[in-house]
Amino acid sequence: xxxxVKVGMADLNVCAAPDVITTLGLGSCIxxxxxxxxxxxxxxxxxxxxxxxxxxxxxxxAKFADTGIEELLVRVEKAGAVKRRLVAxxxxxxxxxxxxxxxxxxxxxxxxxxxxxxxxxxxxIPLIAEDTGLNYGRTVELHCDTGDFLIKSxxxxxxxx
Amino acid sequence: xxxxxxxDVNDMYYDVLKELGNIGAGNATTAISNMLNIKxxxxxxxxxxxxxxxxxxAICPEDEEIVGVYLEVTQDISGSMMFLAKLDSTxxxxxxxxxxxxxxxxxxxxxxxxxxxxxxNIIASSYLNALSTMTGLCIGPSVPYIAIDMAAAILSVPAxxxxxxxxxxxxxxxxxxxxxxxxxxxxxxxxxxxxxxILASLGIHM
Numbered sequence: 001x002x003x004x005v006k007v008g009m010a011d012l013n014v015c016a017a018p019d020v021i022t023t024l025g026l027g028s029c030i031x032x033x034x035x036x037x038x039x040x041x042x043x044x045x046x047x048x049x050x051x052x053x054x055x056x057x058x059x060x061x062a063k064f065a066d067t068g069i070e071e072l073l074v075r076v077e078k079a080g081a082v083k084r085r086l087v088a089x090x091x092x093x094x095x096x097x098x099x100x101x102x103x104x105x106x107x108x109x110x111x112x113x114x115x116x117x118x119x120x121x122x123x124x125i126p127l128i129a130e131d132t133g134l135n136y137g138r139t140v141e142l143h144c145d146t147g148d149f150l151i152k153s154x155x156x157x158x159x160x161x
Numbered sequence: 162x163x164x165x166x167x168x169d170v171n172d173m174y175y176d177v178l179k180e181l182g183n184i185g186a187g188n189a190t191t192a193i194s195n196m197l198n199i200k201x202x203x204x205x206x207x208x209x210x211x212x213x214x215x216x217x218x219a220i221c222p223e224d225e226e227i228v229g230v231y232l233e234v235t236q237d238i239s240g241s242m243m244f245l246a247k248l249d250s251t252x253x254x255x256x257x258x259x260x261x262x263x264x265x266x267x268x269x270x271x272x273x274x275x276x277x278x279x280x281x282n283i284i285a286s287s288y289l290n291a292l293s294t295m296t297g298l299c300i301g302p303s304v305p306y307i308a309i310d311m312a313a314a315i316l317s318v319p320a321x322x323x324x325x326x327x328x329x330x331x332x333x334x335x336x337x338x339x340x341x342x343x344x345x346x347x348x349x350x351x352x353x354x355x356x357x358x359i360l361a362s363l364g365i366h367m
Contacts, residue, residue, distance in 0.1 A: 008214040009313065009320055010328070024223035025313025028321055048213070048317070048324045060328055063213075096318050097231045097306035105233070105241065108321055137314020139224050154226055154310055 012045035026092035036081035050115030223313035230281025238355035
């Protein structure tokens with residue numbers, strides 16, 4: 001196994017086989033992995049909010065699903081990935097607190113997941129697997145040699161999607 | 162609509178938040194000490210403005226489990242607040258509340274979870290009470306919601322709220338206890354308009 005590249009909250013990065021790229025403890029945020037199975041180049045974004053238009057003077061593109069996925073695409077292409085071969089996998093978007101009613105905090109995970117799906121679709125990148133929603137945090141790892149997207153949660157078996 | 166973001170805070174504004182944090186945390190600690198009927202020492206609370214990258218690991222490593230209690234705040238100001246504690250600190254609090262020996266350690270059962278909720282409720286309400294007394298604003302908390310999960314996952318909830326207005330989050334750390342010291346963390350998340358109200362009620366205008 002190669003190096004482990006860490007992605008923080010509202011952050012993104014790219015790497016190539018045999019490296020692994022990870023982000024720890026996704027809650028209502030979404031981890032979006034893009035992967036080119038031929039060049040084995042992958043990228044991971046950890047977005048927090050669905051829509052960059054919510055905010056004026058946005059300084060961090062990685063914070064939002066729309067701008068974050070766009071930037072991630074630019075970065076993996078720059079690293080040598082080819083857009084038509086790219087596939088996407090997403091995880092996260094949990095509802096961490098069982099807040100009742102239609103409160104925004106209860107809903108943000110879903111909205112993040114929806115915005116991510118919509119953005120991938122508009123870019124024409126197929127979303128081939130996802131593990132979203134429910135009420136627990138997820139740590140994710142994209143293994144660039146295989147394209148496996150490994151998901152770890154507290155008190156649950158590991159999952160590969 | 163407020164015109165500034167949290168990163169524009171000037172020194173005075175920051176001092177006000179710090180002072181609110183201090184008084185709120187002091188009140189909360191007193192409430193706990195009364196409830197448990199023990200004498201509690203307390204360190205001066207620390208107030209930090211952190212970037213998201215640092216927030217996830219501010220309390221402990223991102224994937225370590227912590228306890229989070231979340232309440233929504235309504236009436237004169239709207240927003241939410243959180244009380245966070247590490248598992249060992251939470252265990253110590255629950256042990257004291259249940260009259261168990263200090264070294265008791267077992268996975269939390271339903272009764273424990275309910276005790277944690279109640280502790281969170283008391284801490285958060287006394288915190289908000291202090292804020293309300295100081296500002297003269299009416300502040301009502303919701304029922305508490307609880308989650309035990311990876312630190313970064315729980316902290317993503319306040320981070321997202323802060324994310325709507327800037328790239329930083331305000332974290333208040335308080336350490337209290339007698340023979341066993343307990344570390345607790347507060348995050349107060351008023352909506353942006355509510356910041357204005359809080360400051361205005363204290364006679365501060367940006």
